[in-house]
Amino acid sequence: MASSEIEQAVLLLSKLPALGQRSARRLLLHLLNKKETHFAPLLTALQHVYDSIQTCPICGNMDTISPCAICLDENRQHSVVCVVQDVADLWALERSGAFKGVYHVLGGLLSALDGVGPEELKILSLIEKIEKGNVQEVILALPSTVEGQTTAHYLSDRLAEQNVKVSALSRGVPVGGELDYLDDGTLQMALKSRREL
Amino acid sequence: MASSEIEQAVLLLSKLPALGQRSARRLLLHLLNKKETHFAPLLTALQHVYDSIQTCPICGNMDTISPCAICLDENRQHSVVCVVQDVADLWALERSGAFKGVYHVLGGLLSALDGVGPEELKILSLIEKIEKGNVQEVILALPSTVEGQTTAHYLSDRLAEQNVKVSALSRGVPVGGELDYLDDGTLQMALKSRREL
Numbered sequence A, B: 001m002a003s004s005e006i007e008q009a010v011l012l013l014s015k016l017p018a019l020g021q022r023s024a025r026r027l028l029l030h031l032l033n034k035k036e037t038h039f040a041p042l043l044t045a046l047q048h049v050y051d052s053i054q055t056c057p058i059c060g061n062m063d064t065i066s067p068c069a070i071c072l073d074e075n076r077q078h079s080v081v082c083v084v085q086d087v088a089d090l091w092a093l094e095r096s097g098a099f100k101g102v103y104h105v106l107g108g109l110l111s112a113l114d115g116v117g118p119e120e121l122k123i124l125s126l127i128e129k130i131e132k133g134n135v136q137e138v139i140l141a142l143p144s145t146v147e148g149q150t151t152a153h154y155l156s157d158r159l160a161e162q163n164v165k166v167s168a169l170s171r172g173v174p175v176g177g178e179l180d181y182l183d184d185g186t187l188q189m190a191l192k193s194r195r196e197l
Helices: A004-014 A021-033 A035-052 A087-096 A124-131 A146-159 A184-192 B004-014 B021-033 B035-052 B087-096 B124-131 B146-159 B184-192
Strands: A077-084 A101-105 A137-141 A165-168 B077-084 B101-105 B137-141 B165-168
Touching (some): A021 A035, A035 B004, A035 B035, A077 A124, A101 A124, A124 A146, A146 A165, B004 B021, B077 B124, B137 B146
Parallel strands (some): B077 B137, B137 B165
């Protein structure tokens, strides 16, 4: 290991999430050993994404086309809008394959501590979308944290005036979750919202 | 998540060591969120490494200059040659900062199972280097595995005819190693090669 160009690449790689100095070196070596079969296509793909990435003007997703592929897809239910905190959560829901509607990215959560008020979030554009009349249901897919639930409360208040069904993700025991390892809050919630069988 | 260009980038990222589908997505999103401050310099650095990487004709290291920065460094001891299995091990030793000589990359280890004989490794060029007369010590820094030790044995036999000191890395309890967690082989080795205090 030596020349500053390689050190520079390793340094930049090591600042990525999930990577450290050691794994960054291993990763770069792997790429150098598979220069034509892996390094070249990866560089091309990343450069292409870098050049063409843009934020969808309709939902706030990031994609190489605009509007994004989800908003353009005519096979999806455009009358069901899933509200998410950020693009990472949108991608997580897409990965699950469970949702066939469209999205609306808030761009954050209400937070008194961080000074994030309703104006900082994409709430007005959500309401405008609903007022246009094509939305039948809004699903609030927000995290089960204080900020997430505050934001969900605020949104359901604001949307109460609108002629639209508002729902939220269910909460309870996660799939594969051992009761023994769950926090008390989750257990209380799961007990309170128990389902009849 | 949707368009095939992004999926392609995620797929290629997820095949890197230490990354999976999930961390590849998180990594790409991180880059998209830091497009100018992280994504752009990383792409430039990787492209530069891709364009200029080459194998050092003297030692077998990979670097963006040729001969590599280590072989070109006049402050290093060119009379002490450290023999390593591959470039990854060379970089690991460099990271430790403990070695100030030069290297010789074998390009693998002898292995009857995998059909790797002495001709497949860079052994002849090592002997030629020694025969030129400027090498005083050869340090065998090979892994403590069956293949590694077979290769070390073979090399010390071949180098016995040469007027050169041959040494190997010491073996024993690693720094921070709890005896309780060490394998029996290491314990036996550490006991056998105990040092007088």
